[in-house]
Amino acid sequence: MFISQISVFLENARGTLREMTKLLAENGVDIMALSIADTSNFGIVRLIIRENCIDNALKHLKNAGFMAKKNDVLCVGIPNKPGALDHILAIIEEADVSIEYIYSFNYNVDGNALFVLRLMDSEKVIELFKENNIKMYSQEDINRL
Amino acid sequence: MNSALKEHKIYDPQMECMNRDELRELQSKRLRETVKLEYENVPLYRSRMDAKGVKPEDIRTVDDLRLLPFSEKTDLRDEFPFGLFAAPKSQIVRIQGSSGTTGKPIVAGYTQSDVEIWTEMVARAITAAGGGKDDIIQVSYGYGLFTGGLGAHQGATKVGAMVLPMSSGNTQRQILMMKELGVTMLCCTPSYATFLGETIREMGIKPEELKLKSGCFGAEPWSEEMRAHLEELLGIDACDIYGLTEIAGPGVAFECLEKKGMHVNEDHVIVEIIDPVTGEPLPYGESGELVFSTITKTGMPMLRYRTHDICKLDASPCKCGRTHVRMERITGRTDDMLVISGVNVFPSQIESVLVGLNGVSPHYMLVVDRVKSRDKLEVQVELTEEMFSDTVAEIEKLRDDIKEKIKSVVGINTKIQLVPPKSIPRSEGKAKRIIDKRNI
Numbered sequence: 384m385f386i387s388q389i390s391v392f393l394e395n396a397r398g399t400l401r402e403m404t405k406l407l408a409e410n411g412v413d414i415m416a417l418s419i420a421d422t423s424n425f426g427i428v429r430l431i432i433r434e435n436c437i438d439n440a441l442k443h444l445k446n447a448g449f450m451a452k453k454n455d456v457l458c459v460g461i462p463n464k465p466g467a468l469d470h471i472l473a474i475i476e477e478a479d480v481s482i483e484y485i486y487s488f489n490y491n492v493d494g495n496a497l498f499v500l501r502l503m504d505s506e507k508v509i510e511l512f513k514e515n516n517i518k519m520y521s522q523e524d525i526n527r528l
Numbered sequence: 529m530n531s532a533l534k535e536h537k538i539y540d541p542q543m544e545c546m547n548r549d550e551l552r553e554l555q556s557k558r559l560r561e562t563v564k565l566e567y568e569n570v571p572l573y574r575s576r577m578d579a580k581g582v583k584p585e586d587i588r589t590v591d592d593l594r595l596l597p598f599s600e601k602t603d604l605r606d607e608f609p610f611g612l613f614a615a616p617k618s619q620i621v622r623i624q625g626s627s628g629t630t631g632k633p634i635v636a637g638y639t640q641s642d643v644e645i646w647t648e649m650v651a652r653a654i655t656a657a658g659g660g661k662d663d664i665i666q667v668s669y670g671y672g673l674f675t676g677g678l679g680a681h682q683g684a685t686k687v688g689a690m691v692l693p694m695s696s697g698n699t700q701r702q703i704l705m706m707k708e709l710g711v712t713m714l715c716c717t718p719s720y721a722t723f724l725g726e727t728i729r730e731m732g733i734k735p736e737e738l739k740l741k742s743g744c745f746g747a748e749p750w751s752e753e754m755r756a757h758l759e760e761l762l763g764i765d766a767c768d769i770y771g772l773t774e775i776a777g778p779g780v781a782f783e784c785l786e787k788k789g790m791h792v793n794e795d796h797v798i799v800e801i802i803d804p805v806t807g808e809p810l811p812y813g814e815s816g817e818l819v820f821s822t823i824t825k826t827g828m829p830m831l832r833y834r835t836h837d838i839c840k841l842d843a844s845p846c847k848c849g850r851t852h853v854r855m856e857r858i859t860g861r862t863d864d865m866l867v868i869s870g871v872n873v874f875p876s877q878i879e880s881v882l883v884g885l886n887g888v889s890p891h892y893m894l895v896v897d898r899v900k901s902r903d904k905l906e907v908q909v910e911l912t913e914e915m916f917s918d919t920v921a922e923i924e925k926l927r928d929d930i931k932e933k934i935k936s937v938v939g940i941n942t943k944i945q946l947v948p949p950k951s952i953p954r955s956e957g958k959a960k961r962i963i964d965k966r967n968i
Contacts, residue, residue: 392911
């Protein structure tokens, strides 16, 4: 259910995102999911990569002067059909939990679109997901993609 | 010997602990000699005294100092190189120059006796910071025309310590030597000491693995918060040292381990605080511009030299036993002072806010610009691991906290720009903290 995410701080300047992707490309890192939070001042890039690349990616990012950090996020499968995302959000709403952010993978698994969820209170939602048979994915599942 | 004197080592107790009445008499005598020397040998100063209608015999005591004209840094530029020397060139044994990076150079000439006086001032400073013949002292100020390196070197040699003349730069090697030789004292700028401390941490070396116990840090203004940070980082007592090439070099004033202001070597210089606008002397305790008169120098004596440094003087007795007046931290410079939308802003105020916030880096840059005739101050702050989060809300909250704190201390609105770690240039000499883009 929890998978590792890497967050990278980016200055709001032309070329900084490319600088980061170039570094990851040179080190053979496959970006499985990506989202960018942009403000007028700065951006935060969030990445999902395979577990065996994480330490190496963090090391190279830090050496190149990027601020990068690892944290846990929830990974759920959302069926590729109308109303599926809405169903998930209804559950989170029922739990009265706020969503910090949500973004999807570049992969489809078992007819599901994979989504990354960052919630204020994950535990509560996980229980509800289980009751509602919402498929959640582990780091091992992701590594196999 | 009383207990206070026991814990505080004093290089020259006779001079440094002299009764203030006797000190005043000594100062008056030495001032008379210096005024005579200056009047007879330095045409610029003689013409200034003549223009004010002051003769050397009008100056009898320290109280008459206010009759004398001021001298300025521009005098050293205008009279470059030898115009202000009071001794013949054959008696000058040393030239030192300004560490400034802008404008024309300035140089100061020292006679043999001047070098000895300066050396003794630094020896007093090192002793006051706990240094002596059993210490290994690493000098990481730049060696050369800049007085930092040679000044600390001479003083450390004078107290009989084992001196390691590293000069500035090559940080990895500095740390290697510090560790391998078991260096006990460090002399460099506070910003370089911080950089050394951070690099030591990054290299995985713990402060306990080093033998460092104290340091004399100067050549740039720093804050009480930066001291706390530095002391924690290196596990040392960090003492402030003050000086300027025009007066001697580092050691004009120095802190003892009480760390309650820097003792001015008053048997060699007379210190005043003046109102920077009117030039009128201010009483002890009031904040104003520091003015020094040398009273023992013979190569290039300076009378009423305006430093443009802003601070206060404190004549209350110090627990260390020294009687010499203490100058508080330099809170700014009359020429470093930023006037932003009519508000006086000193970089040190911003620094104290940043260092006081948990997880915030002490490395910053102030960028001033004028947009549509309005002044804007941007504070660039380096992001640290503790500050960074994967959510925008947390980072923005921290940014707003910094902005609020600065507003409450300085009184103006700033734009806080978070920048990646290590992106603000580290300096091995004086840190550059201001970029002023305004075309006024």
